[in-house]
Amino acid sequence: MNIAILGYGTVGRGVDGIVRANIPGVEVTRILELPDRLTNPRMTSNYDDIINDPSIELVVECMGGIEPAHTFIVRALNEGKHVVTSNKAVVAAHFGEFAQLSEKNDVSFLIEAAVGGGIPWIASIEKARRIDEIRSFSGIMNGTTNYIIDSMRRDDLDFDVALGRAQELGYAERDPSADIDGIDVANKTIISACVAFDVDCVHDLPVTGIRTLTKSDLDFFAARGLTIKLFGRGESKEGRYAVAVEPVAIPLDSLEASVPSNFNIVSLEGFTVGPLKFYGQGAGSLPTGNAIVQDVIDVQCGRKQRYDFSRGLEYDPALLMGDYIIRSTVVDVSTEAWAPGYWLLRNLTPPQAREMLNKVQREDASAFMVALQQKG
Amino acid sequence: MNIAILGYGTVGRGVDGIVRANIPGVEVTRILELPDRLTNPRMTSNYDDIINDPSIELVVECMGGIEPAHTFIVRALNEGKHVVTSNKAVVAAHFGEFAQLSEKNDVSFLIEAAVGGGIPWIASIEKARRIDEIRSFSGIMNGTTNYIIDSMRRDDLDFDVALGRAQELGYAERDPSADIDGIDVANKTIISACVAFDVDCVHDLPVTGIRTLTKSDLDFFAARGLTIKLFGRGESKEGRYAVAVEPVAIPLDSLEASVPSNFNIVSLEGFTVGPLKFYGQGAGSLPTGNAIVQDVIDVQCGRKQRYDFSRGLEYDPALLMGDYIIRSTVVDVSTEAWAPGYWLLRNLTPPQAREMLNKVQREDASAFMVALQQKG
Numbered sequence: 001m002n003i004a005i006l007g008y009g010t011v012g013r014g015v016d017g018i019v020r021a022n023i024p025g026v027e028v029t030r031i032l033e034l035p036d037r038l039t040n041p042r043m044t045s046n047y048d049d050i051i052n053d054p055s056i057e058l059v060v061e062c063m064g065g066i067e068p069a070h071t072f073i074v075r076a077l078n079e080g081k082h083v084v085t086s087n088k089a090v091v092a093a094h095f096g097e098f099a100q101l102s103e104k105n106d107v108s109f110l111i112e113a114a115v116g117g118g119i120p121w122i123a124s125i126e127k128a129r130r131i132d133e134i135r136s137f138s139g140i141m142n143g144t145t146n147y148i149i150d151s152m153r154r155d156d157l158d159f160d161v162a163l164g165r166a167q168e169l170g171y172a173e174r175d176p177s178a179d180i181d182g183i184d185v186a187n188k189t190i191i192s193a194c195v196a197f198d199v200d201c202v203h204d205l206p207v208t209g210i211r212t213l214t215k216s217d218l219d220f221f222a223a224r225g226l227t228i229k230l231f232g233r234g235e236s237k238e239g240r241y242a243v244a245v246e247p248v249a250i251p252l253d254s255l256e257a258s259v260p261s262n263f264n265i266v267s268l269e270g271f272t273v274g275p276l277k278f279y280g281q282g283a284g285s286l287p288t289g290n291a292i293v294q295d296v297i298d299v300q301c302g303r304k305q306r307y308d309f310s311r312g313l314e315y316d317p318a319l320l321m322g323d324y325i326i327r328s329t330v331v332d333v334s335t336e337a338w339a340p341g342y343w344l345l346r347n348l349t350p351p352q353a354r355e356m357l358n359k360v361q362r363e364d365a366s367a368f369m370v371a372l373q374q375k376g
Numbered sequence: 377m378n379i380a381i382l383g384y385g386t387v388g389r390g391v392d393g394i395v396r397a398n399i400p401g402v403e404v405t406r407i408l409e410l411p412d413r414l415t416n417p418r419m420t421s422n423y424d425d426i427i428n429d430p431s432i433e434l435v436v437e438c439m440g441g442i443e444p445a446h447t448f449i450v451r452a453l454n455e456g457k458h459v460v461t462s463n464k465a466v467v468a469a470h471f472g473e474f475a476q477l478s479e480k481n482d483v484s485f486l487i488e489a490a491v492g493g494g495i496p497w498i499a500s501i502e503k504a505r506r507i508d509e510i511r512s513f514s515g516i517m518n519g520t521t522n523y524i525i526d527s528m529r530r531d532d533l534d535f536d537v538a539l540g541r542a543q544e545l546g547y548a549e550r551d552p553s554a555d556i557d558g559i560d561v562a563n564k565t566i567i568s569a570c571v572a573f574d575v576d577c578v579h580d581l582p583v584t585g586i587r588t589l590t591k592s593d594l595d596f597f598a599a600r601g602l603t604i605k606l607f608g609r610g611e612s613k614e615g616r617y618a619v620a621v622e623p624v625a626i627p628l629d630s631l632e633a634s635v636p637s638n639f640n641i642v643s644l645e646g647f648t649v650g651p652l653k654f655y656g657q658g659a660g661s662l663p664t665g666n667a668i669v670q671d672v673i674d675v676q677c678g679r680k681q682r683y684d685f686s687r688g689l690e691y692d693p694a695l696l697m698g699d700y701i702i703r704s705t706v707v708d709v710s711t712e713a714w715a716p717g718y719w720l721l722r723n724l725t726p727p728q729a730r731e732m733l734n735k736v737q738r739e740d741a742s743a744f745m746v747a748l749q750q751k752g
Contacts, residue, residue: 014648119652127670131666255641260629272666273666276656279655290507293507
């Protein structure tokens with residue numbers, strides 16, 4: 001099977017290397033790159049060379065960003081080519097459209113690499129759903145923020161120093177907003193909800209990151225047997241679903257608290273299978289390349305992947321109602337102080353909590369918010 | 377597709393319930409049970425009623441034990457019926473024979489439920505192997521012993537009290553030897569090695585359980601930032617492989633240390649994907665039933681599962697060489713005391729360590745042995 005790779009960055013190079021070394025019967029015959037980077041006879045900067053080549057059955061998109069990735073994926077699907085992508089931003093923004101086009105053109109649209117890097121997360125949700133409804137999912141879906149929090153705890157670093165280290169190691173971009181403000185996790189949460197709940201998930205979910213997390217917040221919670229991780233979460237019940245991205249306080253002796261460095265862990269809960277958790281490298285050339293190549297092999301083996309979001313679940317953030325802590329030494333946030341400067345807010349939905357944080361941050365930009373994990 | 381269930385205990389009932397509630401196109405038409413337990417018109421105590429029924433395409437074996445399970449599986453495969461089993465003892469003992477018969481008769485032999493209950497462990501090894509060689513696997517594969525150790529730590533219980541609780545909850549048998557002496561983990565380790573390394577794994581691997589573990593051992597290691605879990609492990613390198621079952625000392629802040637109650641966690645390491653870990657319910661009616669039904673659905677979807685152990689890896693326990701601690705206040709085990717009564721032994725293979733423990737236990741039956749986890 002001949003395939004093309006769009007984008008020859010970290011992930012594209014990983015895919016190319018893995019296919020060449022390990023996958024008989026698959027060949028990367030074309031690579032789309034910028035005009036000034038055509039270092040290899042397989043490379044072209046003209047997408048028409050790929051789209052008009054009938055020998056290419058599958059296109060691997062790992063350019064990132066919305067455009068031109070969106071247009072390129074649409075054209076490939078309409079041309080009857082399977083598409084495999086690691087691009088969470090474009091999938092989160094256009095999953096419904098891609099799903100329809102893949103159905104209409106009878107080709108597969110595969111996204112394992114878009115969430116959780118090398119972790120077989122999307123495939124595991126799909127497999128669990130053959131038997132169970134997925135009641136909920138949650139987890140650490142961003143390695144950069146996990147690395148930052150882990151370094152703050154283990155090496156007793158301030159947020160900015162830990163972020164600087166993550167940037168030095170290449171775990172964080174020069175502009176780290178997508179990671180530390182939760183935007184990357186929001187994309188992965190949307191995609192996970194689409195697959196887990198069979199719904200074209202809302203895009204305006206409540207999103208809170210860890211930009212204002214301090215070392216003393218971690219110390220404060222550690223003294224209470226808790227630590228903080230940035231979670232993407234989804235829940236579904238009785239024809240409704242909810243999603244949220246926010247820091248969550250979890251027991252220090254939980255699996256999630258023990259996740260080191262830039263690793264990810266994601267969980268799902270089904271009625272018969274109970275809770276399942278999956279841990280691994282959430283990013284990187286080879287792990288993400290591995291996930292893409294797994295999708296390619298699935299197509300090679302004749303697997304058909306179609307998504308259908310016509311189930312019509314209703315979005316209801318009340319499903320994720322819970323208690324929150326907002327830390328502000330400037331604003332009296334609630335009538336109930338958990339401890340000096342840490343205010344307890346009971347029974348808020350994630351959007352209500354996010355709105356409250358917005359209000360507090362207008363007066364105290366350093367305010368921090370965390371959800372208290374619900375029991376059971 | 378019509379299927380038969382052999383054995384209507386916890387797991388058999390789980391399979392029956394899940395198939396009826398969730399799996400269109402599959403019907404449990406016959407159930408093999410003892411003559412005095414035929415409570416349902418589908419039940420028979422005569423295996424010929426199943427084997428001679430050409431409408432039955434697949435047999436689910438969940439009787440446990442070696443015989444008559446072994447004979448029944450052989451007959452089903454030879455009759456051209458697919459076999460799905462949760463019976464780790466019979467698979468560990470006869471995997472090579474079953475693999476050959478499944479190949480010869482062009483039917484599938486599926487064993488997801490035999491290791492790790494509801495965790496998609498066997499399927500994950502197989503999937504990882506489509507791209508990577510598996511370098512190593514390890515993990516907590518027995519919920520009973522994890523429950524005992526977890527209760528000893530969390531509730532400050534003596535071994536016997538924790539074991540009694542496990543028995544009350546139905547996690548441990550009246551005769552708990554198979555769990556606490558590591559025999560159950562040995563079967564699961566053999567099966568995992570067969571799948572991970574494509575080898576008909578040796579049966580006389582070194583096996584040490586936790587029968588002599590005490591609360592003060594756990595306190596002693598906790599004071600050093602460590603805890604103890606019973607691990608099954610396998611490693612493969614340069615045409616060789618090794619397997620072992622033994623208690624391992626691991627950091628308190630590792631994922632494995634955080635595994636609560638009777639849950640399991642299993643890990644594999646591949647070159648491109650890196651480390652992957654899978655966590656879930658390792659036993660129980662519905663989780664184990666779920667794993668069996670996943671295998672049944674795979675057959676329904678036309679998946680062919682064949683195993684081939686002709687790769688000829690050499691068994692070499694030196695691959696798992698490492699340092700050990702033996703606790704004995706009676707015997708001077710080595711020249712190097714790690715602490716009073718805790719003796720350090722450097723660079724032993726697991727069989728050498730097991731032999732040393734045997735020697736010590738002839739004089740001090742309460743002696744306990746644990747492997748120190750190797751770095752990296």
